[in-house]
Amino acid sequence: xxxxxxxxxxxxxxxxxxxxxxxxxxxxxxxxxxxxxxxxxxxxxxxxxxxxxxxxxxxxxxxxxxxxxxxxxxxxxxxxxxxxxxxxxxxxxxxxxxxxxxxxxxxxxxxxxxxxxxxxxxxxxxxxxxxxxxxxxxxxxxxxxxxxxxxxxxxxxxxxxxxxxxxxxxxxxxxxxxxxxxxxxxxxxxxxxxxxxxxxxxxxxxxxxxxxxxxxxxxxxxxxxxxxxxxxxxxxxxxxxxxxxxxxxxxxxxxxxxxxxxxxxxxxxxxxxxxxxxxxxxxxxxxxxxxxxx
Amino acid sequence: xxxxxxxxxxxxxxxxxxxxxxxxxxxxxxxxxxxxxxxxxxxxxxxxxxxxxxxxxxxxxxxxxxxxxxxxxxxxxxxxxxxxxxxxxxxxxxxxxxxxxxxxxxxxxxxxxxxxxxxxxxxxxxxxxxxxxxxxxxxxxxxxxxxxxxxxxxxxxxxxxxxxxxxxxxxxxxxxxxxxxxxxxxxxxxxxxxxxxxxxxxxxxxxxxxxxxxxxxxxx
Numbered sequence: 178x179x180x181x182x183x184x185x186x187x188x189x190x191x192x193x194x195x196x197x198x199x200x201x202x203x204x205x206x207x208x209x210x211x212x213x214x215x216x217x218x219x220x221x222x223x224x225x226x227x228x229x230x231x232x233x234x235x236x237x238x239x240x241x242x243x244x245x246x247x248x249x250x251x252x253x254x255x256x257x258x259x260x261x262x263x264x265x266x267x268x269x270x271x272x273x274x275x276x277x278x279x280x281x282x283x284x285x286x287x288x289x290x291x292x293x294x295x296x297x298x299x300x301x302x303x304x305x306x307x308x309x310x311x312x313x314x315x316x317x318x319x320x321x322x323x324x325x326x327x328x329x330x331x332x333x334x335x336x337x338x339x340x341x342x343x344x345x346x347x348x349x350x351x352x353x354x355x356x357x358x359x360x361x362x363x364x365x366x367x368x369x370x371x372x373x374x375x376x377x378x379x380x381x382x383x384x385x386x387x388x389x390x391x392x393x394x395x396x397x398x399x400x401x402x403x404x405x406x407x408x409x410x411x412x413x414x415x416x417x418x419x420x421x422x423x424x425x426x427x428x429x430x431x432x433x434x435x436x437x438x439x440x441x442x443x444x445x446x447x448x449x450x451x452x453x454x455x456x457x458x459x460x461x462x463x464x465x466x467x468x469x470x471x
Numbered sequence: 472x473x474x475x476x477x478x479x480x481x482x483x484x485x486x487x488x489x490x491x492x493x494x495x496x497x498x499x500x501x502x503x504x505x506x507x508x509x510x511x512x513x514x515x516x517x518x519x520x521x522x523x524x525x526x527x528x529x530x531x532x533x534x535x536x537x538x539x540x541x542x543x544x545x546x547x548x549x550x551x552x553x554x555x556x557x558x559x560x561x562x563x564x565x566x567x568x569x570x571x572x573x574x575x576x577x578x579x580x581x582x583x584x585x586x587x588x589x590x591x592x593x594x595x596x597x598x599x600x601x602x603x604x605x606x607x608x609x610x611x612x613x614x615x616x617x618x619x620x621x622x623x624x625x626x627x628x629x630x631x632x633x634x635x636x637x638x639x640x641x642x643x644x645x646x647x648x649x650x651x652x653x654x655x656x657x658x659x660x661x662x663x664x665x666x667x668x669x670x671x672x673x674x675x676x677x678x679x680x681x682x683x684x685x686x687x688x689x690x691x
Contacts, residue, residue, distance in 0.1 A: 180603055181599070182599060183602070186619060189601075189657060193566070193621060193622075195500070195534075196498065197534070212537060218535070252537065252592060252593065276597055301598065
């Protein structure tokens with residue numbers, strides 16, 4: 178008997194994306210540019226995070242018509258975002274046939290206490306995390322892929338670096354602590370104990386872990402890959418730059434050859450203006466998207 | 472490599488002598504490396520041109536076929552893969568790898584193309600239709616093989632000389648043509664290494680033939 182949407186199939190889908198770049202797009206034409214540049218998937222959005230940030234107000238799931246138009250434009254997988262805790266938006270996205278749902282802090286949260294029970298869905302979910310506890314809570318709820326939160330829409334990689342380093346440091350800690358200390362650590366991290374044991378056994382998260390939030394240049398992508406990311410999400414960084422196609426190709430190649438500085442140098446030449454960046458320190462705490470979610 | 476792997480000697484020889492490459496552009500690279508090493512052979516990620524000719528066999532993993540195809544061409548892997556196959560060495564393509572090897576791909580240009588099969592991408596549907604199921608693969612023995620299908624392609628027709636290895640609901644999902652082996656599913660996402668071992672047997676056979684030719688013995 179064929180069984181659809183098993184956890185292995187959901188996790189496996191993310192494993193097929195490893196080493197690749199997933200790009201935010203708002204239009205079918207942008208999706209085609211991303212596909213031609215070598216993106217492994219696109220994220221269909223109403224607005225990129227930088228525009229969500231400047232527009233203010235409540236950011237919701239994109240119009241299904243827009244998502245469907247993007248799905249029809251490309252053959253690579255299409256992801257879409259729903260609000261944290263908004264399982265009805267997730268149901269709508271699943272019914273449209275999107276390949277992956279991002280329960281995302283980029284949109285305005287719909288529930289301040291609970292995330293979606295992702296095990297109820299046949300379609301896999303990716304969720305953001307700032308640290309190991311948050312990553313394992315999301316995996317406990319059924320997420321099949323994790324990404325750093327970073328600080329979306331800023332073009333500033335500092336927060337993605339912080340989150341990736343934090344997760345790596347905590348995984349090392351889990352591996353080297355005596356086993357009797359793990360239950361207390363589980364309590365401190367707010368992480369399911371069984372998943373901590375699994376991390377200890379594997380020496381890594383049990384699902385794929387991508388970098389996201391503020392990646393704007395090929396060198397940013399190479400940095401995150403060298404810090405241990407399995408792949409890269411680029412949000413505003415591509416279509417807010419002056420030459421999206423060229424930049425998209427360059428980020429794809431830098432992600433593949435992240436440990437080859439000569440190649441990263443070559444693809445970084447003459448890319449034009451990167452997206453304008455934001456200093457995280459100038460953002461008020463309430464303006465930070467990464468604090469959303471539990 | 473697992474502890475007992477070094478001693479693993481099969482009827483046809485010693486897997487530990489084999490060097491298998493996994494094309495490491497994107498996708499399920501480490502899973503294939505683990506599976507090959509669990510069988511007792513050595514596996515390497517191939518991230519630069521020039522390494523493929525040294526191999527005893529190559530695996531083209533699952534991932535996004537458009538991405539893998541485009542970058543393989545750009546980095547000069549395609550000709551190296553063609554030469555490897557022309558030398559009779561085995562190539563295993565899983566999912567996206569199957570698409571790269573196919574001589575015909577519906578609605579798009581073929582990529583390598585080496586194997587006399589026609590394929591349709593994403594033929595089982597989008598991700599929510601992805602599934603796992605027990606397959607019968609007689610060359611691997613009676614025990615069913617767990618087939619993990621992720622936005623998988625189908626083989627829609629086969630040419631002369633192509634051996635069908637597995638059929639699911641009248642659709643060909645695994646096939647072999649001489650030294651080319653393809654699956655629409657992902658054997659590397661299970662703990663069952665029978666398909667990887669079967670591939671290593673193909674590699675051993677070729678390695679022995681080449682060795683015998685070198686020392687002047689005619690094996691035919």
